[in-house]
Amino acid sequence: MEAALGSDLFVRSQRGLAPTKLAPALRPHAEIMGSTVAALLRTASGAAGTVAGTVRISASEVIGVEYLLPVLTQLRREHPQLVIELALTDRVDDLLRREADIAVRNTELTQGALVAQRLAPVDLGFHGHRDYFGRHGVPATLADLARHDLIGFDAETPALRAMLAHLPGLDRTSFALRPDSNLAQLAAI
DSSP states (O other): OHHHHTSOSEEEETTEEEEOSHHHHHHHHHHHHHHHHHHHHHHHTSOTTSSOEEEEEEEOHHIIIIIIHHHHHHHHHHOTTEEEEEEEOSSOOOTTTTSOSEEEOSSOOOOTTSOOOOOOOOOOOOOOOHHHHHHHOOOSSGGGGGGSOEEOOSSOOHHHHHHHTTSTTOOGGGEEEOOSOHHHHHHHO
16 A cells, blocks of 8 residues: 555554554545445345345344344344344444444434334333342332442443433442443343
């Protein structure tokens, strides 16, 4: 790439590579090119008129594991030529940049050029192990949560902000344990 550009992207030294000023400026364009090539390959992998090829689906860990895997298993039984890439992340992939073909999220659609469809609701709530409740009692009100060891998120996300907007008095600092993984949160309970 350096030869094609006629410019150095990295300075090479005994300590390794260090990016030049041009490298960070080109990074977003290179990322777009990379996701576009991946999308091109996924699109080209399917034949017209058949359910075949590769589709990349992005979903949160819990939705992917608890909700999507059974659905995708049945889909694969019905369409064995379909290859599914499942990216389990809370990062909201940019579908317009083709970082994924389908995204399953519990946030409102912000990119107007996309098509959204609501899925069946998923119940959310506060949960605890019976041993914990035996030692600390069951909270009767939301205000009672302040005296309990809550498990929550390590970083504030759009979904967390939306949830906390309906729970006065709770914020990220209310969580005594903050795993960066939804599955770890579930296991911690």
